[in-house]
Amino acid sequence: MTDRLTLLCVHAHPDDEASSTGGILRTYADEGIRTVLVTCTDGALGDSPDGTTPDLEHHVPEDVAAHREAELRASAAILGVQRLEMLGFPDSGMEGWPQNDAPGSFWSTPVEIAAARLTPILLEERPQVIVTYDENGFYGHPDHIQANRITRAALEQSGLTASLFYTAIPISAFARFRALMQEAGIEGPGSGDGDDEAPPFGTPDELVGAVIDVAAAADAKFDALAAHASQTESSFFLRMGRERFRIAFRNEWFVRAVDPFSRSGVDDDLFAPWRA
C-alpha cells in the first residue's frame, strides 16, 4: 500500500544536516529507507578554510561556497544520503547582518518563489517524513526561519500527505550538554555563568513528539561534523571528544508540526504510523 519509505530533510546551510539530523539520516539509511537532503543556501557567509570570518575584506564568498559544497558532499556521503540537492540561494548571514536584505539572498526571496524550487523535489520523492526547523529557525537565524517557511509552503503546494517534524533539543538535554561541556572544560553555548540561569533556548520536554535512538550513528555524525572542518561551530562539538559526543548525541528529538495521523505521546520512530 505504501510507497517505499523516504525521509527528506530541509536544511539552511552546509553542516546543519550533520549537527541536527546526522543521527536520523544515518540510522534510517542503515535501515534501507531512502534519504534525501535539501540544503537551501550556499553557506558563502561562513568562515573561510583558514578561519577568515565574513566581516573581513579578504573573505571571498565564492571560494567559501565552493569549499563548503565539497565539505557538504563528504558529510552527505558519510551519512549515507542518497540524494543531495542544493537549492543554491546565497547565504543571508546571521540576524541583523546587511547581507540579510541583499538582492537574491535566501531571506529576501519571497517564500512562494523559494518554495517553488523545493516543491518539484517533494513531488519526485513523495517523502512520508519531512524534517526541518521550527518557526523560530531553532535559534533565530534568518536562513533557518526561511527554511521552515519554504518547507511548509512547498508541502502545501505539493498537495502531499506527509508527517512534518521540527528539530528540537529538549531543555533537559541542554542541561546534560552543559554538564558534559563543563566536564570537558569547554566554553560554549549553554555553558552560562550561573547554574540557576535558564538555558538560552530549548524545547519544553512535554512538547517533544519523537525521540529517536541514534546511538549507533553517533560516530558517523561525529565524522560528518568533522567533514565541515572550516566551520568553527562544528569543531566546537568535536572538542567534546568522541566519547562525550556519543553520550550527548545518542538521541535526536523532534516536535510534530504536521501530523496526518493526529498522534499523541512520544514515538521512537518518525515512520511509526507509516509502517502499519
Ligand SMILES: [Zn+2]
Ligand atoms: Zn545553519
